[in-house]
Amino acid sequence: MARKLAFAGLIIAFCLCFFAPALQAAGVSEEAKVQAATAVIREIMDIPESAIPPSLLRQARGIAIFPDLLKGGFLIGARFGIGILLVRNPDQTWSNPLFFHLVGGSFGLQVGAQLSDVILVMRSIPNLDVLINGKLTLGADVAVAAGPVGRQAEASTDSLGIILSYSKCRGLFAGLSLEEAVMQIDNGSNAAFYNDPALLPMEILANPNMPAPAVATELKRVLVWYSTH
Numbered sequence: 001m002a003r004k005l006a007f008a009g010l011i012i013a014f015c016l017c018f019f020a021p022a023l024q025a026a027g028v029s030e031e032a033k034v035q036a037a038t039a040v041i042r043e044i045m046d047i048p049e050s051a052i053p054p055s056l057l058r059q060a061r062g063i064a065i066f067p068d069l070l071k072g073g074f075l076i077g078a079r080f081g082i083g084i085l086l087v088r089n090p091d092q093t094w095s096n097p098l099f100f101h102l103v104g105g106s107f108g109l110q111v112g113a114q115l116s117d118v119i120l121v122m123r124s125i126p127n128l129d130v131l132i133n134g135k136l137t138l139g140a141d142v143a144v145a146a147g148p149v150g151r152q153a154e155a156s157t158d159s160l161g162i163i164l165s166y167s168k169c170r171g172l173f174a175g176l177s178l179e180e181a182v183m184q185i186d187n188g189s190n191a192a193f194y195n196d197p198a199l200l201p202m203e204i205l206a207n208p209n210m211p212a213p214a215v216a217t218e219l220k221r222v223l224v225w226y227s228t229h
Contacts, residue, residue: 030193034097034215036067037084038222040117044168045226050149052121052166057227062087062122064183066102069116069167081118082186086220087125087205094220095205096212098132099189104181118178119166121147132201135184138163144178 045051057063066083084097102118130136138144147164165178190204191197194212204210 030099030189031213031215033067033082033099033189034084034193034213034219037065037097038215038219040065040067040119040168041219041222041226043117044119044166048150052119052226053148053150054227054229056121056147056164057223060088060121060123061125063223064100064118064120064122066100066118066120069102069118082189083118085131085183086223087122087128089208091208093208094223095208096210096216097193097219098201098204099186099193101184101186102178102181103184104138104178116167116169120144120178121164121166123162123164131183132185132205135182138178138181138183140180 062085064083064085066081069081069083081102082099083102084099086094086097089095125131130141136142143162144165145162147166149166185201190199190201194204194210
């Protein structure tokens with residue numbers, strides 16, 4: 001246990017130092033982050049051989065998008081990104097976006113840096129209360145697997161209940177692992193985006209009529225389009 005706590009503390013300290021520019025970038029317009037998430041969906045869906053199957057998007061209960069997830073390291077690896085989560089409403093429409101951090105780390109021989117656009121498609125919503133009130137550890141609290149690609153591909157029923165991941169990577173690392181990465185609410189970004197510091201995460205997800213910037217409506221429109229075309 002002591003070793004795990006020491007490792008966690010080391011990773012946090014490393015993230016704060018290594019990703020200082022990314023943390024400072026949190027001041028970038030939240031609307032720009034949602035626009036970037038919309039661009040990520042368009043980019044991956046406009047390449048038929050690497051697209052998320054539309055049938056999978058139609059069945060998804062939630063989708064998280066992390067544009068420009070930064071991974072880097074020297075012996076200690078770490079990754080950091082700010083993204084958004086949308087969940088499916090009872091009437092099958094999409095909720096407004098909820099902002100999250102994604103942070104993780106690892107030991108090992110690794111040198112370099114990488115930017116990745118990451119999409120997490122949720123076949124079901126795992127521990128939503130835990131996710132919005134605490135944190136969700138990928139690979140521990142919920143299984144993560146690479147999703148099927150191509151417009152004609154179908155997701156296996158065996159993948160029900162897990163998160164399917166998609167990424168577009170660029171940089172010096174050959175791959176992307178999200179095992180042990182932690183998703184946690186970004187209260188600052190939520191307060192800034194909705195201009196309400198007292199707004200609760202569940203209010204964002206549960207109230208489809210809550211006022212939101214136009215970029216949120218555009219993202220939801222794009223998700224519906226690619227689910228049906």
